[in-house]
Amino acid sequence: MLNEEGLPTHRIPNHWKGKKGLYCAGLSRNGLHGAADDANSIVDDIHRAYRDSAPDSEREPGDGADKPEEHKRLTVMETEVVIVGGGPAGLAVSACLNVLSIPNVVLEKEDHYAALWKKWSYDRLKLHIGKQYCELPHMPHPAAAPRYLSRAEFVTYLDDYAARFGVRPLCGKPVEAASFDGGSGTWRVTARNAATGQEETYTSRFLVAATGENSDPVAPEIPGLDRFTGEALHSAVYKSGAKYAGKRVLVVGSGNSGMEIALDLCNHGAKTAMTVRGPFHVLPRDLMYLGMGLVKYIPVHLVDPLVLMLCWLRFGDLSKFGIVRPAEGPFYIKAKTGRPPIIDVGTVGKIKSGELEVMKVATSVNGDEVTFADGETRRFDAIVLATGYKNAARKWLKAIIGYGEGGLLKEDGFPVKGYPNHWKGSNGLYCAGLSKMGLAGCAMDAMRVAEDIERACQGAEALRKGEMEMKLKTT
Numbered sequence: 017m018l019n020e021e022g023l024p025t026h027r028i029p030n031h032w033k034g035k036k037g038l039y040c041a042g043l044s045r046n047g048l049h050g051a052a053d054d055a056n057s058i059v060d061d062i063h064r065a066y067r068d069s070a071p072d073s074e075r076e077p078g079d080g081a082d083k084p085e086e087h088k089r090l091t092v093m094e095t096e097v098v099i100v101g102g103g104p105a106g107l108a109v110s111a112c113l114n115v116l117s118i119p120n121v122v123l124e125k126e127d128h129y130a131a132l133w134k135k136w137s138y139d140r141l142k143l144h145i146g147k148q149y150c151e152l153p154h155m156p157h158p159a160a161a162p163r164y165l166s167r168a169e170f171v172t173y174l175d176d177y178a179a180r181f182g183v184r185p186l187c188g189k190p191v192e193a194a195s196f197d198g199g200s201g202t203w204r205v206t207a208r209n210a211a212t213g214q215e216e217t218y219t220s221r222f223l224v225a226a227t228g229e230n231s232d233p234v235a236p237e238i239p240g241l242d243r244f245t246g247e248a249l250h251s252a253v254y255k256s257g258a259k260y261a262g263k264r265v266l267v268v269g270s271g272n273s274g275m276e277i278a279l280d281l282c283n284h285g286a287k288t289a290m291t292v293r294g295p296f297h298v299l300p301r302d303l304m305y306l307g308m309g310l311v312k313y314i315p316v317h318l319v320d321p322l323v324l325m326l327c328w329l330r331f332g333d334l335s336k337f338g339i340v341r342p343a344e345g346p347f348y349i350k351a352k353t354g355r356p357p358i359i360d361v362g363t364v365g366k367i368k369s370g371e372l373e374v375m376k377v378a379t380s381v382n383g384d385e386v387t388f389a390d391g392e393t394r395r396f397d398a399i400v401l402a403t404g405y406k407n408a409a410r411k412w413l414k415a416i417i418g419y420g421e422g423g424l425l426k427e428d429g430f431p432v433k434g435y436p437n438h439w440k441g442s443n444g445l446y447c448a449g450l451s452k453m454g455l456a457g458c459a460m461d462a463m464r465v466a467e468d469i470e471r472a473c474q475g476a477e478a479l480r481k482g483e484m485e486m487k488l489k490t491t
């Protein structure tokens with residue numbers, strides 16, 4: 017299977033398997049990712065061979081993959097850094113590490129990386145903020161790119177980014193647990209191979225949690241919602257308003273997704289209503305852009321009144337339409353809580369023209385009837401739950417040092433420490449993309465994490481060299 021130079025005689029992707037149970041790994045000249053691919057192919061092949069050769073008495077009927085536990089758990093890979101999550105944050109960390117030649121592996125639960133952008137978002141989605149706030153390290157958007165990239169354009173950017181920096185996430189690998197082994201000083205990460213059902217173990221010195229703030233869709237607890245006779249769906253699976261033309265649709269939630277989906281439904285001719293829970297700021301996209309530029313140079317307490325005055329000139333008083341502004345300004349709230357204002361891309365116009373009706377909070381559902389907090393009752397054909405997501409990092413990051421005193425993440429999956437010290441825990445544990453600062457936050461975290469890992473690697477290398485020299489001197 018190997019030629020004179022010790023390299024595989026067969027070309028990629030058939031290079032790793034010889035005859036009579038002989039394999040090679042890491043000889044494809046594709047670096048760490050090549051080695052990872054080889055390891056996976058070999059483990060799967062050996063598992064298949066084992067399954068096919070096992071006596072019938074050991075075989076589960078109809079499913080050869082169900083083998084005794086020890087054959088399901090195979091150690092697959094040892095590397096320097098395991099990054100859990102292949103969204104923009106995970107890609108950025110991997111790219112920064114690749115630039116520094118630090119071996120790493122990205123584990124992604126879905127069958128594609130950047131799943132939020134490729135799979136779990138609606139068709140008309142555009143980046144809500146200017147492109148310069150939405151780029152990953154080492155690769156600015158080209159000058160010719162539009163200020164607000166469409167979903168497709170952003171996906172192309174992410175694909176180009178991954179290709180340029182050699183980032184090759186291992187997809188279909190939901191991570192189920194990660195814990196630190198104090199004895200060996202390594203992280204042990206367990207993932208399920210979605211294709212084979214097999215449990216895989218990855219060990220590393222460093223672990224980066226990059227599973228995002230939006231891992232699990234959240235549905236509100238509205239009595240009777242589970243028995244709604246129409247179609248109820250979360251915004252994560254909403255694609256387009258095309259199929260709702262002429263239908264009565266309620267959008268629950270008035271965040272960025274809710275507002276934009278309501279607009280999309282109106283544009284497609286649905287009779288749309290949207291619930292509003294409490295006061296919030298809504299700004300036209302260009303005023304948001306202006307404000308984000310100004311806060312770099314001018315204090316927030318001066319930017320807020322200016323932006324709100326311009327907003328009033330644009331929208332007028334929205335309280336008569338059921339949209340009430342909080343007492344504190346939009347950029348003050350963003351700085352204090354990380355919660356950005358809602359960005360209007362046309363929804364306010366639909367509210368003012370009466371095409372989109374603003375309702376109070378939905379309190380109960382009965383058949384196809386929804387009752388609202390003010391006692392109003394309406395019938396709907398569909399309900400879109402634009403009620404957000406929750407961070408699910410704590411589902412898999414079970415290590416005791418992952419939270420609490422001196423740890424990294426709280427019970428809600430967000431960092432214990434506030435910005436800008438949120439990204440580093442102890443024992444080589446880091447997070448990226450959990451600072452509530454969008455894509456700009458992902459980029460900043462990625463650079464800090466990679467630089468810190470590089471420093472730690474250099475420190476360990478210096479220590480090792482020092483120890484070697486000491487040994488040589490004493491012998």
Ligand SMILES: Cc1cc2nc3c(=O)[nH]c(=O)nc-3n(C[C@H](O)[C@H](O)[C@H](O)COP(=O)(O)OP(=O)(O)OC[C@H]3O[C@@H](n4cnc5c(N)ncnc54)[C@H](O)[C@@H]3O)c2cc1C
Pocket residue numbers: 100101102103104105106123124125126129130131132133137141142143144145149150189190191192226227228229230231273408412448449450453454455456458
């Ligand atoms: C609809 C929408 C629009 C947005 N628009 C903007 C915008 O215009 N500008 C901006 O700055 N921000 C925006 N954001 C916010 C944020 O920047 C994005 O959510 C961004 O994708 C965050 O990147 P991330 O990598 O941290 O998380 P994600 O993109 O959520 O990626 C996390 C990845 O981890 C994977 N994962 C989760 N659990 C596991 C597990 N157990 N094992 C393995 N993999 C796992 C997920 O499948 C996912 O691919 C938007 C968010 C949403 C929801």
